[in-house]
Amino acid sequence: MSNEMEFLMDRIDGLCDENNEDIINEGKEIVKIYMEKKFPDDISSKFRNSFVSTCFRNIAIRYVGFTLLTNKFLNNLSNYIGNKKCLEVMAGKGSLSKGLMDRGVNVIPTDNFSWKQKLNLDDLWTDIENIDCLDAIRKYGKDVDFIIASWIPMDNTGYNMLKLMNEINPECKMIVIGEDIDGCTANDNFFNNLEFVFEDYYQRDTQDDMCIFGMVNAIPDFRSWSGIYDRVSIVRFKKDVNYVENNFFLL
Secondary structure (H helix, E strand, C coil), X not given: CCHHHHHHHHHHHCCCCCCCHHHHHHHHHHHHHHHCCCCCCCCCHHHHCCCCHHHHHHHHCCCCCCCCCCHXXXXXXXXXXCCCEEEEECCCCCHXXXXXXXXXCEEEEEECCCCCCCCCHHHCCCCCEECCHHHHHHHHHHHCCEEEEECCCCCCHHHHHHHHHHHHCCCCEEEEEECCCCXXXXXXXXXXXXXXXXXXXXXXXXXXXXXXXXXXXXXXXXXXXXCCCCEEEEXXXXXXXXXXXXXXXXX
């Protein structure tokens, strides 16, 4: 563990009292597992609902990325994808792709490594092709069934990907992980030009598959960090001109 990580851990220890000792211990175990390039089986609701857990997010994203990944979620996502082909764009260190590969999913991880000044490129989870997201879609889009994109930047990148995906392969769907409109991923142009593929959404049995605003996760057992309102959605380019903006809030 780096000196910086040790410093952060020491500060977290200072938050420990009888009310959050279990949360601190679970957070340390989660970070340790990610550092070993593995995934926790699941995350407790006590941890996810505690503000203290946000301290561990600041550490974990350096090893695994912005998404809180668990074996439980990855099992469900890989079952949904099945034997279909995937392209992951903006794959970061490749943790999501690696989790899917380990479950037999055919996925091509790509990234242009624009973040390389902030994170260690020697610590990738798997081999990642160095290519821009739009160039990756041009290269592989016609041959894949899904494009996976996590935490799309808050600019026109998401819309450009969605539009290009539709032009190259209208049958392709996008699996998106991130916050919703007015959140911290993508922009209005992206959300106003997509439609949700609700027929592909799994049947849900628990409130854990609803995000804080009541919006449904496409894949069961997706988990979010405390104070983060991301979810997993299955979308495609909007074809219905009569589609009502923001009607996904009505689900």
